[in-house]
Amino acid sequence: RMKHGDAEAALAHATPYMQAFGHAVIGWIWLDLGAAACRGNDEALRAGVLNTGRWYFANEMPKIAAWLAPIENDDRTAVSSAEELL
Numbered sequence: 372r373m374k375h376g377d378a379e380a381a382l383a384h385a386t387p388y389m390q391a392f393g394h395a396v397i398g399w400i401w402l403d404l405g406a407a408a409c410r411g412n413d414e415a416l417r418a419g420v421l422n423t424g425r426w427y428f429a430n431e432m433p434k435i436a437a438w439l440a441p442i443e444n445d446d447r448t449a450v451s452s453a454e455e456l457l
Contacts, residue, residue: 383449387438394435401427 401424408420441448 380445380447380450383447384442388442391435391438394431394438398428398432 404420405424408417411417440446
């Protein structure tokens with residue numbers, strides 16, 4: 372990992388890291404949309420936005436933990452597999 376000066380290991384997990392970060396950003400956007408919908412007067416819009424936001428948080432946000440787990444556990448499978456193929 373980069374804090375340990377291991378760029379190869381950090382890059383091995385770049386894709387799941389970006390997926391996790393992207394999902395977190397979209398979650399933040401759903402929070403903003405929900406707050407804006409609650410300030411408005413359109414009940415149907417509010418219900419739709421809040422329901423969709425709840426769905427996103429229940430079904431998509433849990434994926435973040437799975438994407439970050441190999442990084443947190445310092446899993447080096449991707450790096451060691453590449454070395455074995457050479």
